[in-house]
Amino acid sequence: MLRRIDYGDDDLIITFFTLDRGKISAIAKSAKKSTQRFAGILELFSVLQAVFTRGRGKGLLILKEAVVKQPFSNIRKDIKRTAYASYWTEMISQWLEEARPQAELFHLLLHVFAKLDSGFSTGEELSILFQMKFLALAGLSPSLSQCSICNIETEKMEKNSIMFDLAKGGLVCEKCSLNSFGKIYLSKGTIKQLLWSGSSDFEKAQRIRYTPVALDEGLKFLEAFVPYHLGKQPNSLRFLQKIRKAGI
Ligand SMILES: [Zn+2]
Structure with missing residues (x-):
């Protein structure tokens, strides 16, 4: 439901x-x-x-x-788990057209709900996994392997902190960033973990243990990227960010 x-x-x-x-x-x-x-x-x-x-x-x-x-009653008993589950379901509601089957997305949602309900993984970890997989299934994956302007590979960029330009949908290297207005920065470690999360190897993706930096940067990035592509800020995301800010 x-x-x-x-x-x-x-x-x-x-x-x-x-x-x-x-x-x-x-x-x-x-x-x-x-x-x-x-x-x-x-x-x-x-x-x-x-x-x-x-x-x-x-x-x-x-x-x-x-x-x-x-x-999945443990989700509803907890305000933070409810907030994450509400965000994921709102993403699906906004993106999916009526009566268009999406079996892979269905199983992905089932998976993150089960993990969230059991408390086996945190909402933060699952939200990165869910958003990256969702974007891949929707054909909206962010371009994280290379500069979206000059195509230099991420690995070969000099700085560790790399700009992401929402409008371009991809990373922008230091040289090209002079003409770009991205406000989001991702470190190379975060980029690597995000790429794993969105990869087709689901077994591998769900075994990732995110570093605190990757969790923080990854969530900030995805919670800007996803609404940008849905064309609307989900109400449930506002609520989620509010309770996170309140330290709940
Ligand atoms: Zn470049």
């Missing part, structure tokens, strides 16, 4: 990310009134097995039945 909004006094409109149909919206009738039918089931971030029907005409799908497969 990606999103849940009130509809009238009794109903809910829910956005689901399904394995075989991608993003779909459905109405859960009397979900707020009923104490039996959907009680304790329609919770954000949970994985459900659900049955839908289509009403007359071409209206919204109607949720008929639902059972919980994975509740």
Whole structure:
């Protein structure tokens, strides 16, 4: 479940990310009134097995039945975990078109939810992994291997701290940076860890232990890069950054 909004006094409109149909919206009738039918089931971030029907005409799908497969309730019990999960689901909601299957993205979300729920990895670590993988699947990967102007390889750049230009979608070497207005800087170590996170080797990507510098730089960078490409600052990201600033 990606999103849940009130509809009238009794109903809910829910956005689901399904394995075989991608993003779909459905109405859960009397979900707020009923104490039996959907009680304790329609919770954000949970994985459900659900049955839908289509009403007359071409209206919204109607949720008929639902059972919980994975509740991921530890995410909802913790404000910071909730903030990260909300950001990831909002990214998916904004980017995905209705009814376009994205099985790899579905499994990626399932993976980070399971790790977040178990407390096995932190929200910070998972958020770097999720954002880098998401960008790769969306065909929006940042260009981190070379200067986006003169193509010199990152390895061969002299300075350790390298400018990233959002508008160019890539790194800019020191020589070319004179005519660039990037405000984000990444160190070579961070760039290496980001590249691993986004690589196709998922096993390797999820074993990375980020250095504190890579976590800090990586999150700042991705939380600027992702909204730039979505064309909108997700509300949940504002909330996430607020509670992070408050030291929660
Ligand atoms: Zn250059």
